[in-house]
Amino acid sequence: MSVYRAGCVVLLVLLGMVLSGIPAFAQVDFSGEWSPRFYEDEPERVPGPELGDYLGLPINDAARERADTWAASIQSMPEWQCRPHSADYIWRGPSQLRITKEVDPVTRQVTAFHAEWLRSVDNIYYLDGRPHPSANAPHTWGGFATAKWDGDMLTIKVTHLKEGYVRRNGVPRSDLATVTEHWMRHGNWLTVVTIVEDPVYLTEPFVRSTDYELDQHQLVAPYPCDVVEEVERGKNVVPHFLPGTNPSLKDFAAAHNLPEEATRGGAATMYPEYRSKLATMPTAGKK
16 A cells, blocks of 8 residues: 555544544434424313313422312413413414524534424424523523434433423423423424423423424414403402312213213323223212
């Protein structure tokens, strides 16, 4: 082998070693216009969950008590009218989604993704390695989210969320919760898996998946929101039910001929083996 050829071989080897130490560029581009597809839990998402439906939720007694005392008319309160869905729940909404990316002008690497839905805030997912802030930092509807690549999947950790809801019928999620998201793209399809862990209201992690389809013709329209007086009520009145007085909690079980005990939720109701227990339980209206 000539000295020239040997030098070329050494140079190629060294170049390969250098390139292997450079962080890989993003394997998948998630940016685009995405339209929700209702293949999971459609009644929960459109038009919304029924009162008293806690099936499949790993909630504890504290969450159940808060949900039992919730009244839907609270949505008409001024402080609720323009309130956006939190970052963990907005994936379940019927709104269109726009994802954009930030690219470093020098390295050309993606440093962040932005996700914005109708009726939502700008949710930023940082890919630049920054740490999460102090536990005492302000909490927001979007929270603070950092992301990393796991092959072609984007894994996200969300902290610093304001108190929100697990299901839009009063089931709460505390401001101590953390959320893990996994974004997976297959062609024109986007699947997002969210895992909510809440030491206050959940006894186990709560896992949901949501699908979106790429739609180049859609537009996430502006959504100006004004606060108005929707319902006349006395001063300082907050819609609620006292414990044990909500008349609608048993309607869901009766309408679907389900055991009332099952509709109360709990971690056991998430698993397939719960079906065998259902067969031994009396349904609503039967003893």
